[in-house]
Amino acid sequence: MKKRDHQDSCSSSYGGDSGGPSSYGKAKVVWEDELDASGGMDELLAVLGYKVRSSDMADVALKLEQLEMVMGQEDGASLSQLQNDTVHYNPSDLSAWVQTMLSEVNAPLTDPAQSLQTDLDFSSLQNYVNAESKQTQLRFSDDSEYDLSAIPGLAAYPPRSPPPPPMQQPEPPPPMQQPEPPPPMQQPEPPRNKRLKTAIGSSSTNPNLPSSSSSSSTVIAAPESTRPVVLVDSQEAGVRLVHTLMACAEAVQQENLKLAEALVKHVGLLALSQAGAMRKVATCFAEALARRIYKIRPQDPLEATYNDILQMHFYETCPYLKFAHFTANQAILEAIGTTNRVHVIDFSLKQGMQWPALMQALALRPGGPPAFRLTGIGPPQPDNTDALQQVGWKLAQLAETIGVKFEFRGYVASSLADLDPAMLDLGSPEMETISVNSVFELHRLLACPGAIEKVLGCIKAMKPKIVTIVEQEASHNGPVFLDRFTESLHYYSSLFDSLEGSGLSPDSEDMMMSEVYLGRQICNVVACEGPDRLERHETLAQWRSRMGSSGFDPVHLGSNAFKQASMLLALFSGGDGYRVEENNGCLMLGWHTRPLIATSAWQLSPTVGNQ
Amino acid sequence: MAGGSEANVNESRRVVPLNTWVLISKFKIDYKLLRRPDGTFDRHLAEYLDRKVPANANPVGGVFSFDMIINRGTSLQVRIYRPSFEQEPHQLSITDLEKPVDADIVPVIVFFHGGSFAHSSANSAIYDTLCRRLVGICKAIVVSVSYRLAPENRYPCAYDDGWTALEWVSTRSWLRSKIDSKVHIYLAGDSSGGNIVHNVALRAVDSGIEVLGNILLNPMFGGVERTESERRLDGKYFVTLRDRDWYWRAFLPEGADRDHPACNPFGPYGKSLKGINFPKSLVVVAGLDLIQDWQLSYASGLEKYGHKVKLLFLKQATIGFYLLPNNDHFYTLMDEINSFINSDVNSNSE
Numbered sequence: 010m011k012k013r014d015h016q017d018s019c020s021s022s023y024g025g026d027s028g029g030p031s032s033y034g035k036a037k038v039v040w041e042d043e044l045d046a047s048g049g050m051d052e053l054l055a056v057l058g059y060k061v062r063s064s065d066m067a068d069v070a071l072k073l074e075q076l077e078m079v080m081g082q083e084d085g086a087s088l089s090q091l092q093n094d095t096v097h098y099n100p101s102d103l104s105a106w107v108q109t110m111l112s113e114v115n116a117p118l119t120d121p122a123q124s125l126q127t128d129l130d131f132s133s134l135q136n137y138v139n140a141e142s143k144q145t146q147l148r149f150s151d152d153s154e155y156d157l158s159a160i161p162g163l164a165a166y167p168p169r170s171p172p173p174p175p176m177q178q179p180e181p182p183p184p185m186q187q188p189e190p191p192p193p194m195q196q197p198e199p200p201r202n203k204r205l206k207t208a209i210g211s212s213s214t215n216p217n218l219p220s221s222s223s224s225s226s227t228v229i230a231a232p233e234s235t236r237p238v239v240l241v242d243s244q245e246a247g248v249r250l251v252h253t254l255m256a257c258a259e260a261v262q263q264e265n266l267k268l269a270e271a272l273v274k275h276v277g278l279l280a281l282s283q284a285g286a287m288r289k290v291a292t293c294f295a296e297a298l299a300r301r302i303y304k305i306r307p308q309d310p311l312e313a314t315y316n317d318i319l320q321m322h323f324y325e326t327c328p329y330l331k332f333a334h335f336t337a338n339q340a341i342l343e344a345i346g347t348t349n350r351v352h353v354i355d356f357s358l359k360q361g362m363q364w365p366a367l368m369q370a371l372a373l374r375p376g377g378p379p380a381f382r383l384t385g386i387g388p389p390q391p392d393n394t395d396a397l398q399q400v401g402w403k404l405a406q407l408a409e410t411i412g413v414k415f416e417f418r419g420y421v422a423s424s425l426a427d428l429d430p431a432m433l434d435l436g437s438p439e440m441e442t443i444s445v446n447s448v449f450e451l452h453r454l455l456a457c458p459g460a461i462e463k464v465l466g467c468i469k470a471m472k473p474k475i476v477t478i479v480e481q482e483a484s485h486n487g488p489v490f491l492d493r494f495t496e497s498l499h500y501y502s503s504l505f506d507s508l509e510g511s512g513l514s515p516d517s518e519d520m521m522m523s524e525v526y527l528g529r530q531i532c533n534v535v536a537c538e539g540p541d542r543l544e545r546h547e548t549l550a551q552w553r554s555r556m557g558s559s560g561f562d563p564v565h566l567g568s569n570a571f572k573q574a575s576m577l578l579a580l581f582s583g584g585d586g587y588r589v590e591e592n593n594g595c596l597m598l599g600w601h602t603r604p605l606i607a608t609s610a611w612q613l614s615p616t617v618g619n620q
Numbered sequence: 621m622a623g624g625s626e627a628n629v630n631e632s633r634r635v636v637p638l639n640t641w642v643l644i645s646k647f648k649i650d651y652k653l654l655r656r657p658d659g660t661f662d663r664h665l666a667e668y669l670d671r672k673v674p675a676n677a678n679p680v681g682g683v684f685s686f687d688m689i690i691n692r693g694t695s696l697q698v699r700i701y702r703p704s705f706e707q708e709p710h711q712l713s714i715t716d717l718e719k720p721v722d723a724d725i726v727p728v729i730v731f732f733h734g735g736s737f738a739h740s741s742a743n744s745a746i747y748d749t750l751c752r753r754l755v756g757i758c759k760a761i762v763v764s765v766s767y768r769l770a771p772e773n774r775y776p777c778a779y780d781d782g783w784t785a786l787e788w789v790s791t792r793s794w795l796r797s798k799i800d801s802k803v804h805i806y807l808a809g810d811s812s813g814g815n816i817v818h819n820v821a822l823r824a825v826d827s828g829i830e831v832l833g834n835i836l837l838n839p840m841f842g843g844v845e846r847t848e849s850e851r852r853l854d855g856k857y858f859v860t861l862r863d864r865d866w867y868w869r870a871f872l873p874e875g876a877d878r879d880h881p882a883c884n885p886f887g888p889y890g891k892s893l894k895g896i897n898f899p900k901s902l903v904v905v906a907g908l909d910l911i912q913d914w915q916l917s918y919a920s921g922l923e924k925y926g927h928k929v930k931l932l933f934l935k936q937a938t939i940g941f942y943l944l945p946n947n948d949h950f951y952t953l954m955d956e957i958n959s960f961i962n963s964d965v966n967s968n969s970e
Contacts, residue, residue: 237674
């Protein structure tokens with residue numbers, strides 16, 4: 010290419026530059042049309058979302074040509090096959106994509122009975138119904154098939170009825186039906202409880218909340234920090250409210266508590282004049298700021314049961330948790346393939362809402378379901394009830410009704426850092442396919458130095474086939490309080506906005522509990538510090554970096570998962586605003602263009618072993 | 621004639637740089653996967669394959685962006701691009717995003733992305749990049765509109781959304797130029813976006829909203845008749861008549877043909893533009909675009925009605941030439957757009 014004159018016109022300061030159109034003509038911008046900022050990638054294409062090495066460009070072009078030839082006619086058989094049967098992975102990697110596409114066309118169609126693309130939930134039912142028709146475009150006018158309550162799996166538990174008669178199975182009955190579980194299934198609970206009761210909450214509280222984080226766990230900075238902001242309508246009063254909130258946070262940052270106090274009161278007043286999401290967000294943030302200013306102790310983090318209940322309401326109100334479970338389950342399904350035995354370790358079992366859907370899909374697997382073992386981890390209960398066992402019991406009942414061999418074990422731990430793989434009674438990789446699942450749990454480890462490293466090491470020691478992680482897509486763990494405040498303000502504004510879009514009555518229990526659920530998170534992000542500040546959300550980019558340097562390789566979630574997640578969202582009223590996005594093989598769910606949660610999947614790097 | 625025969629491939633390879641060829645060919649293949657013979661569209665796969673970028677309130681290259689939902693009913697969203705401020709605070713606060721413009725004259729470009737009415741959105745990487753460049757080049761604020769797409773949303777949805785966006789922009793106090801407390805609005809768009817520009821400008825006539833200029837970049841027009849350029853260039857440079865027909869069928873009302881005025885504004889059912897207050901237009905035509913005859917007729921049609929038109933004909937340009945800054949046409953185009961907009965700025969401030 011011809012050389013061009015330099016002058017980066019984009020960065021010239023606004024309004025103060027060297028004149029008009031004619032001078033621009035001379036001042037052409039230089040963009041490297043050759044490499045080489047990052048590993049020989051073509052920079053121009055990289056900006057547009059495609060990673061191609063300059064040295065591969067000609068080869069990619071050739072393959073695109075071939076692919077075009079092969080696709081041929083607009084209504085030909087090859088095209089049809091590519092349209093209907095191909096699952097895409099990582100569309101950014103052009104080289105890999107075009108290879109895959111070419112091999113799809115050249116390879117004969119695999120026998121559907123052997124297909125590993127087990128679909129979840131309604132989709133599998135849908136395929137069953139539309140077996141003959143090639144109709145992949147679903148018409149949502151037919152409501153009956155998409156009635157959420159009718160979809161097995163999403164209805165969390167079997168109806169309360171007398172216990173089912175013993176199944177006609179050669180295998181011994183599931184351990185849940187016996188009061189004293191047989192030894193291989195479970196170890197006696199009480200001693201373990203005591204051993205693991207290292208309470209994080211009982212560590213010394215922090216009376217002096219510094220304005221900046223004192224956490225010494227490494228904060229991994231995202232390679233390029235992006236602040237996606239989505240606003241909804243600009244109203245004068247709303248702007249004043251935000252302005253005041255920001256000013257208050259800034260005063261707190263500067264430890265000007267007198268000013269902060271005055272401002273937080275003002276915010277309270279201003280919030281009253283708002284309606285809807287804005288009012289709720291402002292109120293939550295004002296309360297959190299007040300707690301910080303007045304050094305009111307944070308809410309007791311050990312109220313685990315209460316939080317579980319809150320989360321269930323949140324689960325009902327909006328699709329974030331469902332998306333998390335759905336996409337994680339999809340990744341698990343794709344990873345376990347034709348194995349006979351699956352062992353899932355759930356880092357926070359809570360009410361076990363993720364597992365009915367997976368079990369349902371396992372039950373429908375062509376060739377029959379694998380045995381399903383679930384190890385659910387959860388915190389100790391203040392009243393010493395065995396919440397984990399109760400969940401396990403319910404899941405066992407479901408398993409029985411759908412014909413899946415099921416084993417459950419509960420593992421009580423105050424912190425994931427207390428986990429010891431030896432206690433989990435893991436089978437060898439030849440015997441069982443192990444899957445580790447963490448939904449909104451890992452970020453809490455960042456409150457304690459060394460914890461995340463320990464847990465990642467622990468995961469590696471488990472030798473899982475797949476690790477599924479869902480985290481909030483936000484930068485709430487930066488070192489500067491004001492930045493955290495700003496970020497979380499944007500984040501929770503979008504979240505609350507999406508709640509509003511859900512169409513639920515603002516007075517409904519689900520709605521109110523969901524707001525309390527989110528409000529507690531906000532309080533934690535804003536009012537807490539040190540080991541008490543558990544909601545240390547980090548972005549996908551940061552998690553990627555961490556996982557990559559800890560010995561994990563990404564496993565890509567493909568277009569199949571994307572498509573089904575999108576269809577799932579469309580079922581939600583107010584589903585209009587939700588967006589699924591593909592990001593280098595991970596899936597993100599957002600409200601309009603603001604990503605809010607991200608699902609990623611991982612496997613051990615081949616060279617792992619140097620833990 | 622099928623687009624994809626070896627001769628055609630060699631032809632298109634000769635006239636564009638390799639990475640451009642790869643990019644446009646990738647789109648071509650993707651889009652073919654998405655268009656089903658029965659007229660339906662694989663929207664989920666489209667969303668999956670489309671490379672998107674988030675808005676970024678952190679300035680990059682002197683530009684920051686943020687998204688805004690301007691109509692809850694239709695979830696109409698725009699992405700706003702602004703030049704970064706001279707004194708940058710530690711981090712742009714949410715209240716800075718809509719800070720009133722500070723100069724005598726700030727052009728506001730309402731941009732409609734292309735994609736033949738069915739593809740892309742404001743957060744598509746190709747369009748996000750283009751809009752960012754426009755900010756720097758024209759010293760303008762750009763408002764990129766994610767209008768509703770066909771075939772799920774046919775005519776006139778895209779135009780309705782365009783109109784909503786125009787109205788919204790015109791009523792933002794923070795977008796007003798200091799010199800006259802008015803928003804200085806230009807409409808711009810490529811492909812289907814160019815078509816939307818025309819139709820929104822038409823609706824704006826007599827509405828009290830002043831549009832200072834239209835910029836139509838390879839605008840998408842057509843008609844029942846097959847023109848000479850269509851016959852000559854069918855399948856030669858990435859685009860086939862067959863796919864053009866598919867998109868019109870997807871956008872136009874069911875049962876309408878390509879002489880519908882949305883497709884053929886100066887055709888048998890077209891409206892007269894005589895004596896109306898229509899903005900000046902910059903019409904950019906790529907010499908290797910098969911629909912150029914329609915685009916050229918559009919330009920001469922405007923002229924016949926006495927409206928000001930600047931025609932930029934780029935003989936060796938293909939579709940999508942403006943997506944990558946690796947060719948002369950790109951720079952020529954940017955110069956022209958800049959002149960088109962800022963000649964007003966200069967004459968106003970004299």
